Amino acid sequence: MAFDTVIRHGTIVDGSGAARYAADLAIDEGRIVAIGDLGEERGTVEIDAAGLIVSPGFIDVHIHSEVALIEPATPNRYGSVRQGVTTQLLAPDGFGWTHLEGELFRQMWDYTRFATGDAKLGGPWPRAEDYLALFDGTTPANVVPEIPHLPIRLAAMGWDDRPATDAELDLMRELVREWLDAGAVAFNTGLDYQPTAFADTRELIELSKVVVEGGAIYAAHIRYNILGRDAAWRETFEISREAGIPVHISHENVDDISRPLLDEAAGTIDVTFESYMYPAGCTHLAMTLPTWAQAGGTDGVYRRLQDPEIRKQLTEYLQESLTVGEGRPGKLTIAANQSGSHIGRTVAEVAEEQGLPIGEAAMRMLIAEHPYALTIYHRRYGDDVARTIAKETFQHPAMMVASDGIYHGTFSHPRASGCFARAIRMGVRELQAVTLEEAIYKMSGFPATRFHVPHRGFIRTGYAADLVLFDEATIADGATWERPLESPTGIELVMVGGEPVVRRNVPTGALPGKVLRRQDATVSA
Incomplete structure (x- = not known):
């Protein structure tokens, strides 16, 4: 019998956390059909994996890649796939563009431009299925839908900075159910972003009740800036208790604040989190402003910055928060903006060059550029503290790896191109925080199980042949x-559905990616 592909002499790490083992692996019609000593069996394609680890393709549950994946001209289109990421969840931080028309559609694209670049995908998409139709056969990786809170709230009540009425909540429930019918695996929200920053806890609980009835979970960028981490975690716990829903917290770490909260939740709250384990975050420059000043999205910010009194007030706020504000970043690096100026430089460097206080320099950038310029927010702690936090974070049983990668422009946060390879290099080899088997579980089997990703995340017969071959x-x-x-090193081959999509960092041009839906998990592999 001839298989489509046979991978021989590899060491299999199957995604479950179990010990590695030596075996051959056969692929037919995109699925794994045999594992073991295949002896005289042959494949139309034979791959010698001697000296290599064969693992499931990695699953990134928080990644801003959906536009880049289907836009061939994007410079970093394969930034995630080169690392071995074969499945990516949509709607991180609740971002999305469905169910919007006219000015609201334009405004949402404008607001999210810091994460997508100048996208040219068309639209509008009045239904979830209209948007998902963009992805089958047009992307090198699979995508999994989540329910995007931002456009749902925007469709129901615009940019209003107030709690939703009962009628508005009813409309949001309808749109949530539509996404569940389309196969969404989670409700995703970004509670420091607009307009969802003004969603009250009641709104989140009521929508989560619909979500859990549909078999999905709650995932959130919590209210870090609005409530602070402790209170924001506790709000998430309240949502879990009141709605009876599993919860997942985005881009977190284990430290003196989160450790006692995780201990408190053990056995009572079903909570997981993901981390990219870099000592810096990345979002838009307008996140330096207080929440009230961000209300109304891009147009609202522009209006406020034209008012002399408000501008003076906000400049003073920036001067304090960017220099002595508790918990504020040590430095802000500009990664992308409209003009292309100051890329790779810090706001402090630009301020010094211009002879301005840092608050005034930041304000001038907000006005002159798109206020949502992509910005890297470096933490105030040093490398030793960062490595200690990374080690404890990686060891926590509720943690999985995710990049929060952003894929446009010529400069970005390195997590977009390096997160998964770095997790193995630093977490396994250098810090020895976990074994390779445990690391692969946190990048494949664990996210697949938590987010109900069908027939991915494990090397098992009947499962999709989404695979990574690499030198440990x-x-x-x-x-x-x-x-x-820069691309990672040591990764020989990345396969999606049995097709090579990247070979030694070089894209093959294959686009076998599919939309994977929660309901597909009920179909026999």
């Missing part, structure tokens, strides 16, 4: 703060 001794991230788009 040399896999490493190439992306640095200075060269953030």
